[in-house]
């Protein structure tokens with residue numbers, strides 16, 4: 001059942017240090033890329049970071065003492081937003097759907113990982129300039145998110161904390 005997977009996916013903040021095996025990582029990344037996007041433009045590049053480069057990246061997601069748990073993360077995926085190519089005739093800002101597309105591919109990545117028993121945490125706080133320098137990311141590309149990936153040191157999932165559904169779901173009128 002999909003809901004079981006949605007409940008299983010959680011932001012993991014305690015890892016055992018093991019990296020995600022490369023082939024499994026590729027499988028998870030390919031699954032994430034099945035995500036929908038406006039005009040199927042796929043305005044993303046998912047940059048997987050492993051080994052020594054992951055060690056170098058680690059402090060870049062730990063600015064101001066944040067994300068200390070990343071000390072034991074050995075695999076990261078840097079989610080980059082690239083130029084969207086919308087269909088002829090679609091007027092307005094070409095990038096206006098790109099952040100949504102990037103959000104969806106990130107969601108797919110975390111769910112695909114959870115499905116394979118791999119834990120994740122989406123990280124929104126990071127030193128973008130340093131990451132771009134480390135990974136040779138072109139100037140016109142925006143790093144939107146970093147996803148920490150690995151294996152949880154403890155078994156089991158937390159109870160989900162969410163607003164009451166009456167606040168977030170409506171029928172017929174506001």
Ligand SMILES: Cc1cc2nc3c(=O)[nH]c(=O)nc-3n(C[C@H](O)[C@H](O)[C@H](O)COP(=O)(O)O)c2cc1C
Pocket residue numbers: 009010011012013067121122123124125145160
């Ligand atoms: C855009 C975004 C940025 C986030 N940034 C961080 C972060 O920097 N550090 C962190 O520990 N969690 C981060 N999170 C995780 C959220 O805190 C988490 O998704 C939320 O509390 C719900 O918990 P759950 O993911 O376990 O269901 C981020 C999540 C999103 C979607």
